[in-house]
Amino acid sequence: MRIVLILFAVAASLMLGHALAVDTTQLDDPKLQERYRALTHELRCVKCQSQSLADSPSEVSSELRREVKNMLLEGKSDDDVREFMVARYGDFILFKPRFAPHTAWLWFVPGVLLLIGVFVAVRIVRQRSALVTQDNEPVAEDPLQEEPRQG
Amino acid sequence: MSRIPPGFSRFLLPLAVFAALVFVLAVGVKRSPEKGTLESALIGRMAPEFELPDLRDPSRKVSSRDYRGRWYVVNVWGTWCPGCRVEHNVLLDVRRSGLVPIIGVNLRDEQSQALGWLSQLGDPYEVVVMDTDGRTSIDFGVYGAPETFLINPQGIVMHRHVGPLTHEAWQRDFAARINGNTTPPSS
Numbered sequence: 001m002r003i004v005l006i007l008f009a010v011a012a013s014l015m016l017g018h019a020l021a022v023d024t025t026q027l028d029d030p031k032l033q034e035r036y037r038a039l040t041h042e043l044r045c046v047k048c049q050s051q052s053l054a055d056s057p058s059e060v061s062s063e064l065r066r067e068v069k070n071m072l073l074e075g076k077s078d079d080d081v082r083e084f085m086v087a088r089y090g091d092f093i094l095f096k097p098r099f100a101p102h103t104a105w106l107w108f109v110p111g112v113l114l115l116i117g118v119f120v121a122v123r124i125v126r127q128r129s130a131l132v133t134q135d136n137e138p139v140a141e142d143p144l145q146e147e148p149r150q151g
Numbered sequence: 152m153s154r155i156p157p158g159f160s161r162f163l164l165p166l167a168v169f170a171a172l173v174f175v176l177a178v179g180v181k182r183s184p185e186k187g188t189l190e191s192a193l194i195g196r197m198a199p200e201f202e203l204p205d206l207r208d209p210s211r212k213v214s215s216r217d218y219r220g221r222w223y224v225v226n227v228w229g230t231w232c233p234g235c236r237v238e239h240n241v242l243l244d245v246r247r248s249g250l251v252p253i254i255g256v257n258l259r260d261e262q263s264q265a266l267g268w269l270s271q272l273g274d275p276y277e278v279v280v281m282d283t284d285g286r287t288s289i290d291f292g293v294y295g296a297p298e299t300f301l302i303n304p305q306g307i308v309m310h311r312h313v314g315p316l317t318h319e320a321w322q323r324d325f326a327a328r329i330n331g332n333t334t335p336p337s338s
Contacts, residue, residue, distance in 0.1 A: 046294035059259060060294055063285040088292040090192040 022057045025069060032072050039068050039081055044093050052095065191311040192292055198225070198302045199290035203280035206257055206265055213280045218254065218302075222329050225300040226276070226316075227256045227288055230264045232296040238315035242275035245321060251329055255279035258288050258296055301325050 023040065027033040037054070043064070045056035053061050053068070064085070071081050085093045097103045193199075198215065205211040226242060228235040242253060255276035257265045262281065269279070282288050291300060292311075301310040301324070310324050 060285065060289075063289060066284075067286075067289060086192065088192060088289060089294070090292070 023054050023062075023065060025065060027069065027072070035078060036069060036072055039072075039078060040065055042095050043068070043082075043085055044095055046089050046093060191308070193300075193308040194311060196308060197306050198300065198308045199287065201256075201280065201282075201287040201290065203256075203282060203287060206255070206262060206279035206281050209262065209281065213254075213278050215254075218252070219306055220304050222251045222304060223302050224251055224253045224325065225256055225291065225302065226253050227258050227282075227291065227293050227296045227298045229258045229260045229296050230268045231260070232258075234315040235297045236272070238297055238299075238317075239272050239275070241316045241318055241321055243273050244318070245325075246275040250326060252277035256282050256287060256291075258282050258293070259285055299325075301328060303328075 025036065027036055040054035041052045043053045045051040045053055045058060045061045046064070047058040047060050048056055051061075053065055056062075067084070068081055071084065076084075082094065086098075091097055091100070091103065097106055099107060200215045202212050202214045205213050224245070245251070245253060253276050255278070257279050260281070260283070265279070265281075269276075280287075291298070295313070297315060299312040299316050300308055303309050309328055312320055312324060
């Protein structure tokens with residue numbers, strides 16, 4: 001009796017996992033299944049805007065998942081699927097935007113910010129180390145003159 | 152290392168950073184009304200073709216090719232869609248004006264319910280096609296009903312309206328383009 005109960009509990013918890021998953025699509029070919037899984041995670045739900053296709057319970061997402069599945073079964077490539085989605089829903093549907101003239105700033109701005117940060121850091125470090133060497137020198141006659149250096 | 156003038160590092164640099172921040176946020180706030188609406192990828196491109204069963208007589212197929220050569224409007228709706236009820240009177244007025252035919256794309260719906268809706272609220276459509284599995288709506292890049300598209304005689308998508316249509320939006324974005332004929336496409 002106890003074993004039956006335990007088995008029942010295990011079975012119930014296994015089903016719970018399935019019930020929580022929005023998308024239970026299974027493709028026969030494990031390779032296709034893996035590509036399907038990857039694509040539905042990198043494409044955005046167009047309705048909810050902060051979930052992937054895989055996570056979204058909305059009807060349009062389930063229809064778009066169906067299109068992904070059908071295209072993979074037809075032998076289309078991952079890029080074909082992405083093209084299909086972008087042609088209809090724009091770049092928005094890709095979580096990772098493609099490199100294009102109008103998205104270029106997305107790619108350059110982080111690098112520019114990093115360079116600015118490095119420049120500022122180097123400047124601060126140099127100023128501070130200049131202060132340290134001055135500590136060993138005799139005290140300046142007019143302390144107020146040194147003031148700006150601490151900034 | 153040359154000393155940086157105190158006025159610059161203490162005052163001008165933070166001010167410049169602050170000004171840049173204000174600029175970025177101002178642009179963001181100014182554009183925020185559009186942010187809820189996805190830009191259509193179809194504007195300025197050929198409208199997707201479709202061939203779908205007629206809601207009133209499903210044995211008959213309606214093709215988008217039948218409408219080539221004249222302005223037409225595609226309105227995606229469903230009886231499950233509250234916004235569609237909101238815009239319904241605007242569509243009825245458009246029908247009465249006789250300016251342009253409206254093709255209804257009935258999305259994810261039951262035929263009987265859709266027919267009931269039209270007999271109860273009035274029928275603004277020249278023809279209604281049944282997009283039961285949502286495939287044609289995907290081709291139009293629809294992410295939620297109602298959505299309304301304006302297509303010119305060359306078959307190019309000139310405008311897309313997301314959400315319930317209003318009289319103002321109809322005059323500004325649809326009627327003005329059909330009458331003026333020259334306005335460039337915009338989303």
